[in-house]
Amino acid sequence: MNAPRAPYLMNTDTTFDCAAFGFDSARIRETLSILGLQAEHAKLAERIRRETTGGEAKAMVHSCCIALARDRGFALIERNIGIECFTQTWTLHLQCYGQDFDTPKYFGERLAIAAAFVRAKIPQGLLQLQHSLTQQTLINNLSVKFADDTATLGPLIDCVVKLTSLNVYLSAEGYHLPQIDELRKALTKLRKETSHWHQEASTDQLTGLMRYNTLMEALDHHIDIAHRGHDGRSGKPLCVAMIDLDFFKKINDTYGHVVGDFVLKHVAGRLQAAVRDFDMIGRFGGEEFVIIMTNTPLELAEVIAERVRKGVMDTPLHLKEFSIPITISVGVAMLRSGERKEALIERADKAMYEAKNAGRNRVMLAKDTGDSGTLPEL
Numbered sequence: 001m002n003a004p005r006a007p008y009l010m011n012t013d014t015t016f017d018c019a020a021f022g023f024d025s026a027r028i029r030e031t032l033s034i035l036g037l038q039a040e041h042a043k044l045a046e047r048i049r050r051e052t053t054g055g056e057a058k059a060m061v062h063s064c065c066i067a068l069a070r071d072r073g074f075a076l077i078e079r080n081i082g083i084e085c086f087t088q089t090w091t092l093h094l095q096c097y098g099q100d101f102d103t104p105k106y107f108g109e110r111l112a113i114a115a116a117f118v119r120a121k122i123p124q125g126l127l128q129l130q131h132s133l134t135q136q137t138l139i140n141n142l143s144v145k146f147a148d149d150t151a152t153l154g155p156l157i158d159c160v161v162k163l164t165s166l167n168v169y170l171s172a173e174g175y176h177l178p179q180i181d182e183l184r185k186a187l188t189k190l191r192k193e194t195s196h197w198h199q200e201a202s203t204d205q206l207t208g209l210m211r212y213n214t215l216m217e218a219l220d221h222h223i224d225i226a227h228r229g230h231d232g233r234s235g236k237p238l239c240v241a242m243i244d245l246d247f248f249k250k251i252n253d254t255y256g257h258v259v260g261d262f263v264l265k266h267v268a269g270r271l272q273a274a275v276r277d278f279d280m281i282g283r284f285g286g287e288e289f290v291i292i293m294t295n296t297p298l299e300l301a302e303v304i305a306e307r308v309r310k311g312v313m314d315t316p317l318h319l320k321e322f323s324i325p326i327t328i329s330v331g332v333a334m335l336r337s338g339e340r341k342e343a344l345i346e347r348a349d350k351a352m353y354e355a356k357n358a359g360r361n362r363v364m365l366a367k368d369t370g371d372s373g374t375l376p377e378l
């Protein structure tokens with residue numbers, strides 16, 4: 001006889017797929033082996049069905065239910081599952097007691113029942129109590145039936161205890177999966193929120209570029225990498241470009257502060273379009289930006305800075321009837337051996353002011369940078 005399906009699972013989307021609960025055939029075998037359940041127990045279970053549960057299942061469930069009803073959680077079964085459904089399922093399980101206990105179907109159904117209990121918000125203890133009452137009733141019945149035949153009674157009781165262990169174990173596992181799923185969902189949500197807040201905290205609201213603090217942290221980090229493992233001569237080249245908009249005050253004065261903000265946003269976009277994917281751009285403050293170029297010798301940094309300058313110059317901002325020409329002045333400096341970020345930024349800033357003094361809209365290199373390709377000594 002095939003094990004009938006538990007009634008209160010019929011209207012759910014629950015499958016009896018025990019693989020979904022992490023039970024493949026190897027784990028089923030392992031579980032049975034740990035619990036000491038073997039082929040002989042199939043025969044013993046069949047005897048138990050014949051002697052007791054086959055004909056007395058209904059009466060057994062009825063007496064167990066009286067005991068179970070004393071538990072406060074029982075009201076939840078009444079409300080969320082329905083007593084008839086619950087007792088029907090229990091009766092069916094008793095009628096098929098231990099049948100096919102070594103099959104994925106047996107495992108899947110018990111795991112799914114526990115999951116249905118979780119969904120119905122019924123405490124795990126109640127399901128465990130149900131198993132324990134079943135065991136007790138079975139042992140009582142068998143003890144009465146085989147009072148004079150302890151040789152038969154012993155293995156039957158052993159079989160009941162082992163099958164109860166299996167059922168209790170499966171109900172605990174079935175309870176954990178939805179709980180782990182919930183935890184996983186909560187964790188994913190938390191991770192998303194954290195990454196959102198991290199993004200918010202590290203991004204300049206107006207331009208979408210890195211904020212000053214994040215930019216400086218990144219610079220510190222990459223300077224460490226550039227210095228690390230070298231003997232003062234063989235570190236990886238790192239360059240920074242300090243960028244300042246030309247006559248930005250005039251733009252503000254002419255078109256207003258709001259348009260000035262649009263210009264800053266527009267320039268940020270141009271900078272991003274002109275650099276390489278791995279270059280880092282941040283807003284240094286007001287109308288100043290910084291590009292960090294890792295693993296980049298000075299000649300290459302100059303080429304990139306020139307591309308950035310041209311990109312901004314060639315793309316005026318079109319806003320309503322206005323076409324606002326924008327230019328930038330850029331100072332580029334390459335990290336020297338042992339140099340910290342403050343000194344590096346200062347040299348790039350100085351070069352940028354030289355670009356301003358030389359007529360603006362140009363790129364100037366910090367003079368004392370030394371040979372490109374290696375970190376020059378101080």
Ligand SMILES: Nc1nc2c(ncn2[C@@H]2O[C@H](COP(=O)(O)OP(=O)(O)OP(=O)(O)O)[C@@H](O)[C@H]2O)c(=O)[nH]1
Binds near residue numbers: 246
């Ligand atoms: N719209 C807008 N303006 C800003 C912002 N931050 C700074 N500014 C303005 O940027 C202008 C910078 O002006 P200055 O430092 O005189 O420099 P400049 O006019 O660009 O001239 P040079 O740098 O010498 O070419 C000031 O008017 C600031 O008010 C901002 O977030 N939005």
